[in-house]
Amino acid sequence: MQKLFLPLVIFCLAVSFSQTFGQSGRLVSGERPENPEVVDGVEAALKGDNKTAETKFAENMKKHPGSRPGGIDAAMVFTDPSFDGKSFGKLRFWLEKTADDVPDDPEAFLLLADIALSENRVLECSMLTKHALDINARYAANPERRQSLQLYGERIHALAAEARGNWDKAAAQWEKLSKLEPDNAEHWYRYGLVQFRLGKKDLAVQALTEAQQKDNRLLPPQILLAQLSENEGKTEDAVKLLNEAIRKDGKNPAVLIAAADLELRWNRLDKVKEYAEKARKIDPQLSDAAFLFGLLGLYEENYAEAEKEFMTVLETQPNGTRAMTGLTLALCVQKEERQQRRALSIAKMNADRNPQDIDAQVTLARVLFLFNQLDEAEKILVRHFDARELNPAGAYYLAEVFLKQNRRDEAVMFLKTALEQKSNFPKRKAAEALLKTLTAE
Numbered sequence: 001m002q003k004l005f006l007p008l009v010i011f012c013l014a015v016s017f018s019q020t021f022g023q024s025g026r027l028v029s030g031e032r033p034e035n036p037e038v039v040d041g042v043e044a045a046l047k048g049d050n051k052t053a054e055t056k057f058a059e060n061m062k063k064h065p066g067s068r069p070g071g072i073d074a075a076m077v078f079t080d081p082s083f084d085g086k087s088f089g090k091l092r093f094w095l096e097k098t099a100d101d102v103p104d105d106p107e108a109f110l111l112l113a114d115i116a117l118s119e120n121r122v123l124e125c126s127m128l129t130k131h132a133l134d135i136n137a138r139y140a141a142n143p144e145r146r147q148s149l150q151l152y153g154e155r156i157h158a159l160a161a162e163a164r165g166n167w168d169k170a171a172a173q174w175e176k177l178s179k180l181e182p183d184n185a186e187h188w189y190r191y192g193l194v195q196f197r198l199g200k201k202d203l204a205v206q207a208l209t210e211a212q213q214k215d216n217r218l219l220p221p222q223i224l225l226a227q228l229s230e231n232e233g234k235t236e237d238a239v240k241l242l243n244e245a246i247r248k249d250g251k252n253p254a255v256l257i258a259a260a261d262l263e264l265r266w267n268r269l270d271k272v273k274e275y276a277e278k279a280r281k282i283d284p285q286l287s288d289a290a291f292l293f294g295l296l297g298l299y300e301e302n303y304a305e306a307e308k309e310f311m312t313v314l315e316t317q318p319n320g321t322r323a324m325t326g327l328t329l330a331l332c333v334q335k336e337e338r339q340q341r342r343a344l345s346i347a348k349m350n351a352d353r354n355p356q357d358i359d360a361q362v363t364l365a366r367v368l369f370l371f372n373q374l375d376e377a378e379k380i381l382v383r384h385f386d387a388r389e390l391n392p393a394g395a396y397y398l399a400e401v402f403l404k405q406n407r408r409d410e411a412v413m414f415l416k417t418a419l420e421q422k423s424n425f426p427k428r429k430a431a432e433a434l435l436k437t438l439t440a441e
Contacts, residue, residue, distance in 0.1 A: 229241060359393075
């Protein structure tokens with residue numbers, strides 16, 4: 001499936017607003033086609049009988065003016081990931097055909113704009129969206145559908161403005177959407193984040209507070225802004241906001257977990273433990289607290305404790321990728337051969353299930369290295385390095401691979417790469433000590 005939009009910030013939230021293409025189209029005009037002509041037309045489209053499909057869709061428009069064009073429903077069918085690689089071409093075909101056949105209906109243009117945005121063709125996206133909204137302003141056949149399409153188009157405009165980094169325009173769009181849909185938490189949430197981008201903290205806090213009131217799964221404003229500040233490299237601001245969040249919401253387990261996560265980035269392990277303990281005291285079954293204690297075990301090289309905590313997480317989240325990664329790291333360094341074999345089995349399963357998860361992939365490489373399968377470990381790590389997605393832990397693991405292959409200069413280079421990045425990882429002290437030893441020789 002195609003991604004709808006690029007996220008404004010990348011951090012862990014209690015709620016994610018991301019969507020996939022096709023879902024938004026269904027949100028606009030209904031989940032499934034109901035008219036028999038559309039159902040028959042979609043079945044024909046699936047069989048590749050486009051002529052029959054076109055005829056059926058035209059019949060539907062005559063019988064049900066103001067309804068959603070059948071070509072949109074045909075396109076939606078091809079968002080199913082079970083289709084082969086040609087499905088996206090068929091999806092685009094039906095959208096473009098619908099835009100050509102029913103030029104006074106805006107939805108196909110909006111969906112094409114959505115695709116353009118997902119492919120970073122922002123100018124094309126903006127032009128298509130403007131054209132669609134111009135059509136929608138004249139669309140009178142179905143007032144309810146017209147309102148849904150208006151909201152959809154305004155949202156695409158907002159996301160396109162974010163993609164261009166035009167924060168003033170983005171703020172204006174999210175403010176407009178907040179007025180059009182005052183109970184939509186996402187509009188207030190994004191409006192608040194954009195205001196923070198513009199340096200307007202008070203407005204950001206107001207909007208994010210409004211968002212949290214609409215959806216209590218969201219974190220409070222100060223902790224969200226602390227995360228955003230840290231992501232932008234403004235650690236001093238992040239610390240101040242974090243302290244403010246703790247003063248204001250220090251009995252909220254979600255705030256305590258988010259605070260511990262930030263403290264872990266700064267390698268302040270005593271504070272991580274403090275916040276995790278407070279969160280666990282409030283909610284003894286909190287898996288996020290168990291996960292943090294597992295990470296602390298890795299950082300402190302207390303691998304038996306780490307294993308216990310990660311197993312606690314997996315009891316309630318059997319396929320939890322992060323917990324499986326942590327458990328692998330806790331097992332692979334233990335002396336018992338049984339634990340090491342278990343680590344290899346879990347690492348392979350986790351990597352197979354999550355091919356896009358960089359932590360799962362580099363952890364498999366780490367285990368392969370410990371099993372002396374250097375070529376396989378190197379192949380995985382170099383592939384991610386070439387794709388510019390190797391994280392600091394992976395860079396350290398690759399340095400160890402090169403050192404064992406007597407490729408000292410390359411080992412030094414990747415140790416420096418691991419340590420130049422701000423991100424924290426359990427083996428950071430080991431990487432610092434190894435680099436010191438190698439450069440002192």
